[in-house]
Amino acid sequence: MAAPQLTTRILRRLLASGVTGRAEKLLARLHPADLAPLLSGLSPDELRVVLDLLFRHHRAATTLMELPPEMLPQIIDTLPDDRNADVIARLETDDMLEFVEWIPEERRDGILSLLPAAKSEELRKAELYPASSAGRAMTTRFVALNEEMTAQAAIDRIRAEGDDNDSILYLYVVDDQFRLRGVVPIRRLVAARPDRVCRDLMIPDPISVPAEADQEEVAKLVARYNLLAVPVIDANADDRMLGVITVDDVIDVITEEATEDIYHLAGLSEEDRVFTPATLSVRKRLPWLILNLGTAFTSAWVVGLFERSLEEVVALAILMPVVAGMGGNGGVQTLTVITRGIALGEIEFSSGFRTMIKEMSVGIAVGLTIGVLGGAMAYFWRGNTYLGVVLFLSMTITMTIAGLLGALVPLTLKALRQDPALGSGVIVTTFTDIFGFFSFLGIATLLIEKLN
Amino acid sequence: MAAPQLTTRILRRLLASGVTGRAEKLLARLHPADLAPLLSGLSPDELRVVLDLLFRHHRAATTLMELPPEMLPQIIDTLPDDRNADVIARLETDDMLEFVEWIPEERRDGILSLLPAAKSEELRKAELYPASSAGRAMTTRFVALNEEMTAQAAIDRIRAEGDDNDSILYLYVVDDQFRLRGVVPIRRLVAARPDRVCRDLMIPDPISVPAEADQEEVAKLVARYNLLAVPVIDANADDRMLGVITVDDVIDVITEEATEDIYHLAGLSEEDRVFTPATLSVRKRLPWLILNLGTAFTSAWVVGLFERSLEEVVALAILMPVVAGMGGNGGVQTLTVITRGIALGEIEFSSGFRTMIKEMSVGIAVGLTIGVLGGAMAYFWRGNTYLGVVLFLSMTITMTIAGLLGALVPLTLKALRQDPALGSGVIVTTFTDIFGFFSFLGIATLLIEKLN
Numbered sequence: 001m002a003a004p005q006l007t008t009r010i011l012r013r014l015l016a017s018g019v020t021g022r023a024e025k026l027l028a029r030l031h032p033a034d035l036a037p038l039l040s041g042l043s044p045d046e047l048r049v050v051l052d053l054l055f056r057h058h059r060a061a062t063t064l065m066e067l068p069p070e071m072l073p074q075i076i077d078t079l080p081d082d083r084n085a086d087v088i089a090r091l092e093t094d095d096m097l098e099f100v101e102w103i104p105e106e107r108r109d110g111i112l113s114l115l116p117a118a119k120s121e122e123l124r125k126a127e128l129y130p131a132s133s134a135g136r137a138m139t140t141r142f143v144a145l146n147e148e149m150t151a152q153a154a155i156d157r158i159r160a161e162g163d164d165n166d167s168i169l170y171l172y173v174v175d176d177q178f179r180l181r182g183v184v185p186i187r188r189l190v191a192a193r194p195d196r197v198c199r200d201l202m203i204p205d206p207i208s209v210p211a212e213a214d215q216e217e218v219a220k221l222v223a224r225y226n227l228l229a230v231p232v233i234d235a236n237a238d239d240r241m242l243g244v245i246t247v248d249d250v251i252d253v254i255t256e257e258a259t260e261d262i263y264h265l266a267g268l269s270e271e272d273r274v275f276t277p278a279t280l281s282v283r284k285r286l287p288w289l290i291l292n293l294g295t296a297f298t299s300a301w302v303v304g305l306f307e308r309s310l311e312e313v314v315a316l317a318i319l320m321p322v323v324a325g326m327g328g329n330g331g332v333q334t335l336t337v338i339t340r341g342i343a344l345g346e347i348e349f350s351s352g353f354r355t356m357i358k359e360m361s362v363g364i365a366v367g368l369t370i371g372v373l374g375g376a377m378a379y380f381w382r383g384n385t386y387l388g389v390v391l392f393l394s395m396t397i398t399m400t401i402a403g404l405l406g407a408l409v410p411l412t413l414k415a416l417r418q419d420p421a422l423g424s425g426v427i428v429t430t431f432t433d434i435f436g437f438f439s440f441l442g443i444a445t446l447l448i449e450k451l452n
Numbered sequence: 453m454a455a456p457q458l459t460t461r462i463l464r465r466l467l468a469s470g471v472t473g474r475a476e477k478l479l480a481r482l483h484p485a486d487l488a489p490l491l492s493g494l495s496p497d498e499l500r501v502v503l504d505l506l507f508r509h510h511r512a513a514t515t516l517m518e519l520p521p522e523m524l525p526q527i528i529d530t531l532p533d534d535r536n537a538d539v540i541a542r543l544e545t546d547d548m549l550e551f552v553e554w555i556p557e558e559r560r561d562g563i564l565s566l567l568p569a570a571k572s573e574e575l576r577k578a579e580l581y582p583a584s585s586a587g588r589a590m591t592t593r594f595v596a597l598n599e600e601m602t603a604q605a606a607i608d609r610i611r612a613e614g615d616d617n618d619s620i621l622y623l624y625v626v627d628d629q630f631r632l633r634g635v636v637p638i639r640r641l642v643a644a645r646p647d648r649v650c651r652d653l654m655i656p657d658p659i660s661v662p663a664e665a666d667q668e669e670v671a672k673l674v675a676r677y678n679l680l681a682v683p684v685i686d687a688n689a690d691d692r693m694l695g696v697i698t699v700d701d702v703i704d705v706i707t708e709e710a711t712e713d714i715y716h717l718a719g720l721s722e723e724d725r726v727f728t729p730a731t732l733s734v735r736k737r738l739p740w741l742i743l744n745l746g747t748a749f750t751s752a753w754v755v756g757l758f759e760r761s762l763e764e765v766v767a768l769a770i771l772m773p774v775v776a777g778m779g780g781n782g783g784v785q786t787l788t789v790i791t792r793g794i795a796l797g798e799i800e801f802s803s804g805f806r807t808m809i810k811e812m813s814v815g816i817a818v819g820l821t822i823g824v825l826g827g828a829m830a831y832f833w834r835g836n837t838y839l840g841v842v843l844f845l846s847m848t849i850t851m852t853i854a855g856l857l858g859a860l861v862p863l864t865l866k867a868l869r870q871d872p873a874l875g876s877g878v879i880v881t882t883f884t885d886i887f888g889f890f891s892f893l894g895i896a897t898l899l900i901e902k903l904n
Contacts, residue, residue, distance in 0.1 A: 037800040187620045226700040248678040258710030266788035274793035275801045282817045296774040317769030322748040336718040341726035348489040349727045365734045
């Protein structure tokens with residue numbers, strides 16, 4: 001894992017001087033995961049040469065799947081149809097599906113028509129499962145045993161499967177309808193006496209998921225019960241066993257879900273990454289910013305209701321952003337604790353009602369403290385006791401409401417089966433802005449004669 | 453996985469009616485991961501009874517380790533010293549260290565003195581490694597082979613180790629100084645002819661980490677190279693092999709790191725969770741809010757510089773939060789993309805300079821669009837062309853700077869080897885506030901005669 005910039009520079013120099021033999025050797029030495037970052041530093045011409053070399057060594061497919069998926073369109077674009085088909089044919093089902101999704105509509109049929117029949121069929125079957133379901137992430141390669149088989153017979157079966165899948169961890173015991181009965185950890189098989197039968201070795205009734213289950217649910221099971229693989233069954237056909245999802249795929253799901261949560265809190269789309277073209281980022285960010293512009297003008301309209309007071313006491317204009325801003329900060333803190341708590345299942349360790357009461361209490365306590373400090377600062381700065389009082393009161397009210405909303409909004413979204421992270425940030429800060437301005441300017445208007 | 457609230461209710465009723473026999477059966481049926489959430493719904497008295505039952509079945513230790521660690525202090529508090537020692541003695545090294553960390557200082561020596569000598573020694577050794585290092589997360593239980601051993605001899609060795617560790621995935625080949633030479637996937641061992649020697653079966657020079665490496669680095673390796681376990685070596689003693697970190701521990705690290713990132717962006721401490729007592733949450737949130745209060749008053753001071761303009765044109769007071777707020781939104785979007793990109797290693801696929809240029813371009817494009825829209829809205833609302841122009845210009849400037857800062861701040865923190873998520877939110881929004889107010893009120897002051 002040398003710095004990718006350095007390796008890229010060496011690679012470019014080798015390509016420029018035409019010594020492809022040495023470039024080839026350099027590429028051969030790198031793990032696909034270390035190779036992928038190099039591709040992004042190359043010019044289109046250099047990229048074409050490097051991809052050629054990778055194809056020659058049958059390493060193109062594995063390397064491309066190490067790229068952040070958002071970079072695939074650029075690569076697919078530089079490759080002719082037959083090369084794209086060649087990549088697809090070398091991938092596992094889940095990677096195949098992902099790759100195909102990034103092919104532009106107008107080229108898809110052309111590329112897919114070049115696939116070998118077996119691969120076409122595999123792809124067609126997998127596409128029947130809903131997006132981001134277990135059925136799309138599973139591998140259909142697994143070793144099935146039956147209950148009467150001895151440990152020795154099971155080991156012979158593994159030998160017969162050949163040497164190309166080192167990551168088999170569990171063997172699956174099925175009945176004659178191919179229904180899952182139990183799992184045998186490979187380690188247990190090795191340690192067992194050769195004549196023991198699988199029925200006695202297996203862990204009966206293992207956790208499994210239907211093919212339609214969301215990958216996020218699978219990831220939660222793996223994390224919760226420390227599993228290394230989860231069998232996938234066909235709930236529509238007598239619970240026949242279909243495949244296995246392994247922990248390495250689950251790690252990607254966990255990372256993706258966390259990114260989704262972080263992104264949704266900031267109003268970002270998942271396709272908007274460090275390396276995506278600026279035009280795409282602009283297109284993805286604008287809708288949310290325009291929505292925010294609308295809510296910002298709504299708060300401005302609330303401020304406008306108090307135009308007379310602002311004209312009379314200019315200090316109000318100076319201090320009102322402090323109240324609204326602090327309300328937003330407090331609200332976002334609560335919101336973050338709650339949405340993350342929902343994602344991690346921590347909410348199981350409390351209840352919605354208890355959570356709301358707690359966050360409101362925190363809001364009151366924090367509001368009183370920040371209110372006293374803010375009020376004192378306002379008093380010392382502007383020399384008016386009543387101004388300090390107005391700030392203190394409105395800050396306490398706003399931060400209490402911020403605590404309540406920061407919990408209520410994501411919990412309500414969750415109860416409505418919506419993503420609790422998506423949109424809750426805008427809702428909470430819009431309301432804290434409005435409440436902040438309204439309470440500060442409202443109380444100030446009541447006390448306006450004392451503020452001059 | 454029935455709803456924990458329901459199971460808690462059943463459990464409480466069983467306890468209340470004194471039929472501990474049936475409560476015991478209910479508890480025995482549950483997986484520790486499903487049992488843990490029940491504990492948080494119980495009164496202190498009920499908790500004591502349930503813990504008694506769990507201790508009787510030697511399930512207390514495994515159940516407690518399924519609790520969110522932040523809940524441990526409450527439990528440790530209700531248990532006498534000998535019970536706490538009993539829990540520790542049953543844990544794996546990494547869980548042991550975690551549990552001990554949550555024991556209050558004043559009880560620690562008392563509890564640790566009750567541990568069996570071997571466990572004390574194990575704990576003492578593990579504590580020599582730095583916090584959240586590989587040395588603290590590894591298990592020291594692994595099967596070591598030598599290069600000359602045959603596949604059959606290796607299998608016999610696994611049999612001799614007994615049947616209690618189903619999660620062995622790899623066997624480690626070491627030389628006579630116990631230096632790591634290679635790994636043999638257990639599946640490959642099973643498939644091999646019995647007389648083949650380990651030297652021919654092993655994958656040579658496997659990826660390993662020194663015991664001092666940060667767990668986050670280990671997690672990155674596991675995710676990058678799709679590993680199931682990483683050997684840990686002693687870089688200070690001839691690279692002797694010390695232990696193994698398995699993928700289930702890594703999943704916890706990945707989840708924790710993601711939480712840390714999300715939390716740091718909102719200025720939260722990791723100990724502040726859904727179920728932590730309100731008093732702790734208040735204590736943890738106040739410092740960041742007080743810091744924000746300081747920066748909010750700094751922006752207010754900037755606004756105060758334009759007191760005369762605000763007195764003349766009250767519309768400025770009404771519209772200025774729009775500019776500052778939109779700058780903040782844009783800045784946080786960029787900041788989120790960059791910090792997440794750093795965490796996921798996506799920054800490898802670009803470079804710091806390219807990233808900054810891109811984000812600034814996005815800022816300009818987004819600023820121009822939002823500026824035109826905002827300017828138009830201001831014009832139609834207040835009926836003054838120049839007010840629209842002021843809003844347009846200041847919004848474009850502020851959002852360009854927001855894009856630049858949103859990239860520059862986390863990249864700089866990273867270059868200084870600081871956490872790019874920690875504090876960057878405050879820095880970015882403080883500057884966007886100040887730039888927003890300053891540019892809007894500054895340009896307005898230059899054009900003040902046109903605004904009346």
